Amino acid sequence: MNPTGSIRRRMTISLALVAALLSLLSWSMVASFARQAAERTQDNILAASATIIAEAIRSEGGEVRLELPYAAFAMLGAVSEDRVFYQIETAGEILTGYEDLTTGSIAPAAGEVRFETTEYLDVPLRMVRMTRTVLAGEEAVPVTVSLAQTRNGIGTIAGDLSETAAALSVAFFVLAVALTGFVAQLSLRPLNELAQAVARRGPTDLRPVRRQAPSELTPLIGSLNRFMERLAGSLRRSEEFIAEAAHRVRTPLATVRAQAEVALHGAQSHDDKQRLRQMIRAIDESSRSAGQLLDHATVAYRIEDLSRDTINLAELAASVAAALEPTAGLKDIEIRLETSDVATLGDKVLLESALRNVLDNAIKYSPDETQISLTVDQQGDMACLRICDQGPGLAGQSTTDLTKRFARGATVTDVVGSGLGLTIASEVLQAHGGGIELADNPKGQGACAILTLPKA
Amino acid sequence: MRYSDIAKGLILAVWASALPALEVEDRKSYPGEGGAMISVLSTADLDVFEPFIRQFQQDQPAIGVDYTVASSTEIYAAITEGMKFDIVLSSAMDLQFQLANDGYAQAYGSDATARLPDWAQWRDLVFAFTSEPAVAVISRERFSGIDLPATRQELISILRDYPERFDQSVGTYDVRTSGLGYLFATQEARNSDVFWRLSEVIGRLQPRLYCCSAQMIDDVISGELAIAYNVLGSYAERRRTQEGGDRMEILQLEDFGNNMLRTALIPRTAENVTGAGAFLDALILAGLAEEQTWAFPPLQPHARQGTPEFGPIRLGPALMVHLDPLTRRAFLSSWEDAMEQE
Ligand SMILES: Nc1ncnc2c1ncn2[C@@H]1O[C@H](COP(=O)(O)OP(=O)(O)OP(=O)(O)O)[C@@H](O)[C@H]1O
Ligand SMILES: [Mg+2]
Numbered sequence: 128m129n130p131t132g133s134i135r136r137r138m139t140i141s142l143a144l145v146a147a148l149l150s151l152l153s154w155s156m157v158a159s160f161a162r163q164a165a166e167r168t169q170d171n172i173l174a175a176s177a178t179i180i181a182e183a184i185r186s187e188g189g190e191v192r193l194e195l196p197y198a199a200f201a202m203l204g205a206v207s208e209d210r211v212f213y214q215i216e217t218a219g220e221i222l223t224g225y226e227d228l229t230t231g232s233i234a235p236a237a238g239e240v241r242f243e244t245t246e247y248l249d250v251p252l253r254m255v256r257m258t259r260t261v262l263a264g265e266e267a268v269p270v271t272v273s274l275a276q277t278r279n280g281i282g283t284i285a286g287d288l289s290e291t292a293a294a295l296s297v298a299f300f301v302l303a304v305a306l307t308g309f310v311a312q313l314s315l316r317p318l319n320e321l322a323q324a325v326a327r328r329g330p331t332d333l334r335p336v337r338r339q340a341p342s343e344l345t346p347l348i349g350s351l352n353r354f355m356e357r358l359a360g361s362l363r364r365s366e367e368f369i370a371e372a373a374h375r376v377r378t379p380l381a382t383v384r385a386q387a388e389v390a391l392h393g394a395q396s397h398d399d400k401q402r403l404r405q406m407i408r409a410i411d412e413s414s415r416s417a418g419q420l421l422d423h424a425t426v427a428y429r430i431e432d433l434s435r436d437t438i439n440l441a442e443l444a445a446s447v448a449a450a451l452e453p454t455a456g457l458k459d460i461e462i463r464l465e466t467s468d469v470a471t472l473g474d475k476v477l478l479e480s481a482l483r484n485v486l487d488n489a490i491k492y493s494p495d496e497t498q499i500s501l502t503v504d505q506q507g508d509m510a511c512l513r514i515c516d517q518g519p520g521l522a523g524q525s526t527t528d529l530t531k532r533f534a535r536g537a538t539v540t541d542v543v544g545s546g547l548g549l550t551i552a553s554e555v556l557q558a559h560g561g562g563i564e565l566a567d568n569p570k571g572q573g574a575c576a577i578l579t580l581p582k583a
Numbered sequence: 584m585r586y587s588d589i590a591k592g593l594i595l596a597v598w599a600s601a602l603p604a605l606e607v608e609d610r611k612s613y614p615g616e617g618g619a620m621i622s623v624l625s626t627a628d629l630d631v632f633e634p635f636i637r638q639f640q641q642d643q644p645a646i647g648v649d650y651t652v653a654s655s656t657e658i659y660a661a662i663t664e665g666m667k668f669d670i671v672l673s674s675a676m677d678l679q680f681q682l683a684n685d686g687y688a689q690a691y692g693s694d695a696t697a698r699l700p701d702w703a704q705w706r707d708l709v710f711a712f713t714s715e716p717a718v719a720v721i722s723r724e725r726f727s728g729i730d731l732p733a734t735r736q737e738l739i740s741i742l743r744d745y746p747e748r749f750d751q752s753v754g755t756y757d758v759r760t761s762g763l764g765y766l767f768a769t770q771e772a773r774n775s776d777v778f779w780r781l782s783e784v785i786g787r788l789q790p791r792l793y794c795c796s797a798q799m800i801d802d803v804i805s806g807e808l809a810i811a812y813n814v815l816g817s818y819a820e821r822r823r824t825q826e827g828g829d830r831m832e833i834l835q836l837e838d839f840g841n842n843m844l845r846t847a848l849i850p851r852t853a854e855n856v857t858g859a860g861a862f863l864d865a866l867i868l869a870g871l872a873e874e875q876t877w878a879f880p881p882l883q884p885h886a887r888q889g890t891p892e893f894g895p896i897r898l899g900p901a902l903m904v905h906l907d908p909l910t911r912r913a914f915l916s917s918w919e920d921a922m923e924q925e
Binding site: 192193194195196197199200201203204205208209210211212215222223224248249250279 | 683684685686705706773897899900901902903904905907908909910913914
């Protein structure tokens with residue numbers, strides 16, 4: 128499955144984007160505040176200086192006099208290295224200073240303090256203008272002080288503060304991204320926990336998930352539970368279908384065989400009898416094939432969803448042997464059980480079917496009045512079932528050959544079979560983490576089948 | 584290229600007629616090996632400055648130097664009237680500042696300017712390359728038998744106590760004509776009210792007023808003056824090592840000292856900015872040199888050892904205050920009142 132990106136990454140990235148946006152916003156706000164503060168500071172200093180100058184204006188003998196206060200200008204110089212321009216004007220006449228500094232600007236009324244952003248000698252200026260009324264002789268004369276400064280200083284201050292703010296914003300952003308990663312991890316934890324819980328479940332565990340989970344996961348859990356319910360339903364239907372199919376094939380075959388037997392009894396001629404026997408044998412083959420095919424299908428199906436019950440292999444061997452006892456009895460074959468208590472985890476039905484197929488082979492391919500030994504013991508951490516007979520042996524055929532589907536030995540053409548028995552046994556044992564090994568009996572005549580399974 | 588004397592004279596004549604505004608005190612051309620020439624306008628006397636120019640040309644043989652000496656006010660007027668010079672050196676830092684403030688200077692930056700302390704430059708427009716104290720110079724002979732004053736207060740008492748001995752024998756700048764004298768006077772007046780009391784006392788002695796430090800010092804050495812008040816320390820120090828120098832003494836007034844910065848700026852109209860920059864760098868490096876390599880005292884924040892720490896006169900808009908015509912008029916009238924009493 129190819130994942131289409133990661134929620135955690137997506138979360139981290141979008142949160143980081145938000146953090147970046149906020150950082151940028153806070154930086155620009157701080158920078159603009161810094162600029163405003165710097166501008167206000169300059170305004171205040173300009174106003175203070177202009178006030179000092181205005182206060183120094185006096186009249187002497189009916190004439191307006193002024194000695195520029197050193198402090199007023201020193202103050203301007205102390206704060207920044209900005210160029211300073213000034214003008215003192217009384218009733219339209221320039222008393223001193225830069226003559227064209229205030230061209231195009233009307234003098235403020237007495238008592239008013241006015242700030243202007245202008246340009247002079249091609250440089251932008253911040254200018255304060257204030258008017259003070261001085262009594263010159265009998266006459267009240269308005270005197271306007273205009274004091275202007277370039278804005279490099281505030282640019283520098285604002286720039287410095289903006290740089291600091293930028294550094295802080297970057298730090299804030301880095302912190303936010305780190306926290307974002309952490310938050311993403313925290314938010315996704317319930318999802319990971321749910322995934323682990325589902326993964327830990329046994330293959331047949333289709334019970335609905337019942338966990339405490341955040342409300343956002345409720346729809347997912349609901350869908351999962353509904354899906355598992357549907358899956359369980361469809362499994363049940365398949366099982367039913369297989370059982371049904373087996374039944375439907377076998378039943379008519381049984382009827383046909385019964386009729387063929389009856390016909391055989393009534394047959395007079397040798398040829399008829401011969402034909403009918405062949406027919407019965409073919410029916411037997413078909414029936415056996417149908418049974419084994421359906422068995423194989425069942426096995427394949429159950430293997431997909433293997434249950435893990437504790438199974439006592441001694442008990443299992445005994446019950447399978449008991450079930451085949453009548454078949455063996457027909458050939459006067461004795462099955463000798465030699466078992467110790469060993470347990471394995473697995474599907475009882477499957478393991479029974481595997482052992483039955485192997486034991487069935489031993490009986491089927493052994494001559495009458497022989498013995499079959501069935502031992503159950505353990506070797507290391509593996510359980511071991513050994514079935515040895517006194518039959519013809521394997522005639523040099525390997526386990527791999529014989530466990531292939533529909534593979535039958537060349538020596539056994541007169542025995543009815545489908546070639547699926549060992550396939551079933553092998554698949555069952557492999558599914559349980561074990562295996563099957565066929566070999567000629569080292570201690571004499573016959574073949575030995577060794578089934579190994581992990582111990583419980 | 585070498586200027587023939589005739590050509591030099593011709594140029595001088597043409598130049599003088601075209602720009603009648605500038606009253607040139609002295610002028611000399613130092614041609615370089617290349618065609619490049621920088622025109623320097625300066626208040627410093629030629630003989631004081633020549634060694635530096637020679638040194639500069641040794642390091643930069645390609646650059647010729649055309650050195651013009653004028654008074655600080657002439658220099659200020661010349662630049663504001665648009666005369667073209669590549670670099671302007673002046674002892675009147677207030678006028679230099681005014682030029683920079685009013686946009687007549689262009690910004691310059693280099694490794695050398697970066698080494699200048701903050702107080703020695705303003706906005707990359709004005710650069711200090713020496714700091715020179717204002718001192719008083721006395722004639723040993725005329726002061727014989729009198730304890731040398733250590734403060735201005737003591738100087739006032741001495742002048743008061745021996746009116747006949749100091750009559751017509753006190754020299755100081757005519758602040759009406761000398762930019763540097765005006766700067767020293769205004770700064771001193773700003774620092775202490777002793778200035779006005781001293782001026783009153785000097786005024787009663789029928790003082791002699793000068794345009795320049797050099798003449799004042801010469802008159803002290805000749806014995807014509809008993810004391811020259813507020814002369815340039817660098818000139819006094821230099822003169823002391825020359826002929827007759829033993830007849831004068833530099834007075835260490837301990838109450839406070841004015842420390843003037845000699846400054847350079849590159850006018851906006853400069854034509855050879857690169858050359859001017861090289862010249863300025865050389866000036867700054869000479870000023871910052873640990874060992875004194877030229878006639879000027881090194882750039883340092885304090886006037887003299889032992890005086891209270893009055894830093895150098897600050898390069899800043901406050902320098903414009905006393906250049907304001909109204910303020911100047913008021914100051915001059917007070918000064919005249921003090922100086923010219925019958
Ligand atoms: N115990 C045995 N002795 C000799 N040959 C055996 C023995 N067991 C298996 N074989 C050989 O292996 C072949 C495959 O066995 P397998 O059980 O898969 O098929 P089958 O017995 O022929 O058919 P069925 O599906 O009916 O069991 C047999 O045909 C036989 O030749
Ligand atoms: Mg078989």
